[in-house]
Amino acid sequence: MGVRRIVKGFGEFLVEFVGEAVGELILTLVACALLAGLVLLAYLSWSFSPRLTVAGAGLLGLFLAHGAWRTFRGPAKGRRGRRLAAVTTAGFTVAAVTAVFLLLYGTGCGCV
Template sequence: MGVRRVARGIGEFLVELLGEFVAEVVLSLLACALLACLALTAYLSWSFSPPLTIAGAGLLSLFLAHGAWRTFRDPAKGRRRRGLAAATTAGFTLTATTAGFLLFYATDCGCL
C-alpha cells in the first residue's frame, strides 16, 4: 500500500515537472519570437523612412505617456475614463504587460 502511494506521488511529481519545463520553453520561444518581430518591425520601418519612424516613435511615446498619466492619476469624482483616456490607458497597460513579459522571459533568449 505504501509503495503504490510513493510511486503515484513520484509519477505526479514528474508529470508536473515536465509540464512546467514545457511551459517555460513555450513562453521563452514566444518571448523570443515577439522580440524578433519587434526588432524586424523597427528595422523595416527605419529602412522605409527614418523621419517617419522617428515621428511614429514620438507619437507612440506621447500616447503611452498620456496613458501612464491617466493610469496613475486619480480620476475626478463621478467621472470614468472615456474615449481617448480609455484607449491610452489600455495601450499603456498592454505595453507595460508586454514589457514585463519580455523582461522575465526574453532575458534567457540566446538571440541577444
C-alpha cells in the same frame, strides 16, 4: 501499499515537472518570437523612412505617456475625453504587460 503511494507521488511529481518545463519553453519561444518581431518591425520601418520612424516613435511615446498619466492620476471630474483616456490607458497597460513579459522570459532567449 507504501510502494504504490511512493510510485504514484513520483509520477505526479514527474508530470508536474515536465509540464512546467514545457510551459517555460513555450513562454520563452513566444518571448523570442515577439522580440524578433519588434526588432524586425523597427528595422523595416527605419529602412522605409527614418523620419517617419522617429515621428512614429514620438507619437507612440506621447500616446503611452498620456496612458500612464491617466492611469496613475486621480479620477477626472469631467466627462470629456473619456474614450481617448480609455484607449491610451489600455495601450499603456498592454505595453507595460508586454515589457514585463519580455523582461521575465525574453532574457532567457539566446538572441539578447
